[in-house]
Amino acid sequence: xxxxxxxxxxxxxxxxxxxxxxxxxxxxxxxxxxxxxxxxxxxxxxxxxxxxxxxxxxxxxxxxxxxxxxxxxxxxxxxxxxxxxxxxxxxxxxxxxxxxxxxxxxxxxxxxxxxxxxxxxxxxxxxxxxxxxxxxxxxxxxxxxxxxxxxxxxxxxxxxxxxxxxxxxxxxxxxxxxxxxxxxxxxxxxxxxxxxxxxxxxxxxxxxxxxxxxxxxxxxxxxxxxxxxxxxxxxxxxxxxxxxxxxxxxxxxxxxxxxxxxxxxxxxxxxxxxxxxxxxxxxxxxxxxxxxxxxxxxxxxxxxxxxxxxxxxxxxxxxxxxxxxxxxxxxxxxxxxxxxxxxxxxxxxxx
Amino acid sequence: xxxxxxxxxxxxxxxxxxxxxxxxxxxxxxxxxxxxxxxxxxxxxxxxxxxxxxxxxxxxxxxxxxxxxxxxxxxxxxxxxxxxxxxxxxxxxxxxxxxxxxxxxxxxxxxxxxxxxxxxxxxxxxxxxxxxxxxxxxxxxxxxxxxxxxxxxxxxxxxxxxxxxxxxxxxxxxxxxxx
Numbered sequence: 001x002x003x004x005x006x007x008x009x010x011x012x013x014x015x016x017x018x019x020x021x022x023x024x025x026x027x028x029x030x031x032x033x034x035x036x037x038x039x040x041x042x043x044x045x046x047x048x049x050x051x052x053x054x055x056x057x058x059x060x061x062x063x064x065x066x067x068x069x070x071x072x073x074x075x076x077x078x079x080x081x082x083x084x085x086x087x088x089x090x091x092x093x094x095x096x097x098x099x100x101x102x103x104x105x106x107x108x109x110x111x112x113x114x115x116x117x118x119x120x121x122x123x124x125x126x127x128x129x130x131x132x133x134x135x136x137x138x139x140x141x142x143x144x145x146x147x148x149x150x151x152x153x154x155x156x157x158x159x160x161x162x163x164x165x166x167x168x169x170x171x172x173x174x175x176x177x178x179x180x181x182x183x184x185x186x187x188x189x190x191x192x193x194x195x196x197x198x199x200x201x202x203x204x205x206x207x208x209x210x211x212x213x214x215x216x217x218x219x220x221x222x223x224x225x226x227x228x229x230x231x232x233x234x235x236x237x238x239x240x241x242x243x244x245x246x247x248x249x250x251x252x253x254x255x256x257x258x259x260x261x262x263x264x265x266x267x268x269x270x271x272x273x274x275x276x277x278x279x280x281x282x283x284x285x286x287x288x289x290x291x292x293x294x295x296x297x298x299x300x301x302x303x304x305x306x307x308x309x310x311x312x313x314x315x316x317x318x319x320x321x322x323x324x325x326x327x328x329x330x331x332x333x334x335x336x337x338x339x340x341x342x343x344x345x346x347x348x349x350x351x
Numbered sequence: 352x353x354x355x356x357x358x359x360x361x362x363x364x365x366x367x368x369x370x371x372x373x374x375x376x377x378x379x380x381x382x383x384x385x386x387x388x389x390x391x392x393x394x395x396x397x398x399x400x401x402x403x404x405x406x407x408x409x410x411x412x413x414x415x416x417x418x419x420x421x422x423x424x425x426x427x428x429x430x431x432x433x434x435x436x437x438x439x440x441x442x443x444x445x446x447x448x449x450x451x452x453x454x455x456x457x458x459x460x461x462x463x464x465x466x467x468x469x470x471x472x473x474x475x476x477x478x479x480x481x482x483x484x485x486x487x488x489x490x491x492x493x494x495x496x497x498x499x500x501x502x503x504x505x506x507x508x509x510x511x512x513x514x515x516x517x518x519x520x521x522x523x524x525x526x527x528x529x530x
Binding site for chain 1 (some may be wrong): 371374375378383384385386387388390391408410411412413416501
């Protein structure tokens with residue numbers, strides 16, 4: 001194993017993208033993700049890549065679309081209000097079946113909100129992210145190492161399934177430093193990009209990248225084909241971590257930075273004799289439904305902890321089919337619960 | 352063993368750098384470490400602070416709410432965080448900038464005129480590293496070898512003069528006796 005480097009989550013994302021062969025970054029500055037753009041601005045010129053600060057977030061996502069159509073690995077990053085602006089582009093990427101990576105280092109909302117950490121874009125990320133029938137793969141890192149690892153994975157999954165991968169993170173993970181092992185995983189075998197607009201050189205029929213279909217039968221067929229791919233993704237790519245769930249009476253479901261707070265609460269609960277555990281979704285879409293269903297057979301209650309007023313809780317309740325009570329632990333607007341606040345919910349759940 | 356550190360001061364006093372220095376030292380020693388800065392608008396002329404955790408085990412929340420070690424490089428930090436120190440913890444205050452004294456009997460308090468010392472010794476701006484020396488001496492967190500290695504990591508070889516000056520500041524803090 002290589003020597004670990006102390007780096008910020010945002011820097012780890014940028015480094016991972018570069019190691020994954022992303023040579024095209026388009027962005028627009030916004031706190032708390034600006035270090036991604038800063039890192040790219042420094043590195044891209046040295047590796048013959050392109051760093052471009054676009055005139056807006058909307059322009060940046062459409063530049064990603066252009067680069068992706070040409071078969072190149074491309075990325076944009078922003079924070080909540082900026083990602084909302086990209087919604088149109090996210091829908092067009094899906095409609096064109098183009099692989100791309102979009103990073104959201106979430107901050108409080110709605111509107112311009114604040115700049116402190118949040119998870120209130122769960123709905124936006126997992127329930128489409130734009131108009132029309134589509135999904136993105138949504139990856140939720142919980143530490144700086146995962147910021148690195150999951151960014152690399154995001155590119156591979158995007159290419160493998162011709163979808164957008166979104167890294168859904170938050171201000172804590174973007175700003176914090178932890179040691180990172182910068183060794184990239186062995187490359188996956190990926191399908192050739194035979195659909196890319198690379199010039200026919202007179203050798204083949206032109207490829208067309210398009211999302212407009214005036215014949216509804218054609219459009220329905222394409223969307224249904226896309227959903228078959230989504231089903232493959234759900235079957236093969238659902239990821240989660242379970243922590244002390246084997247004997248747990250109460251299971252916290254939390255992701256990202258908040259899952260770390262939950263681990264402190266679980267340790268405190270265990271010290272009091274409360275058998276608590278954690279299920280941490282790593283993919284938010286596809287959501288680890290089956291794992292939750294399995295736990296619902298053993299655990300007596302769940303606690304949905306979120307840095308929002310409760311968004312993922314809907315998926316949790318669906319997954320356990322309301323067979324067990326799901327308590328809520330919510331802070332929002334950039335506030336983060338203390339481990340004691342999560343512990344109180346664990347006590348309540350087992351009282 | 353886990354040590355939670357909160358390091359606070361005005362923007363520009365090097366609170367964030369000092370925290371990173373400690374995190375790097377922990378990494379060199381093979382510990383789990385995390386560093387989390389405040390990144391709000393308060394950084395511009397207001398208070399800046401960072402949470403540092405050094406642990407032998409995996410680190411959960413990176414947010415330090417009850418520090419074992421609190422460094423206050425200015426009055427607003429002392430007023431805001433002074434009461435948060437974990438009982439049995441250690442408080443370090445720049446007595447050249449803060450006249451107040453902690454009334455708590457359940458913690459150990461160290462008053463070092465770090466800004467004044469730095470200025471007297473011709474190392475203005477290195478009050479943060481004077482505190483690093485004092486914190487290490489009072490807590491026994493790192494040995495001298497680790498400190499030197501961390502310093503080489505933090506400061507590029509091209510800036511050799513800064514390296515020596517920073518090491519000298521740490522030494523000054525380490526040997527400072529209140530009195």
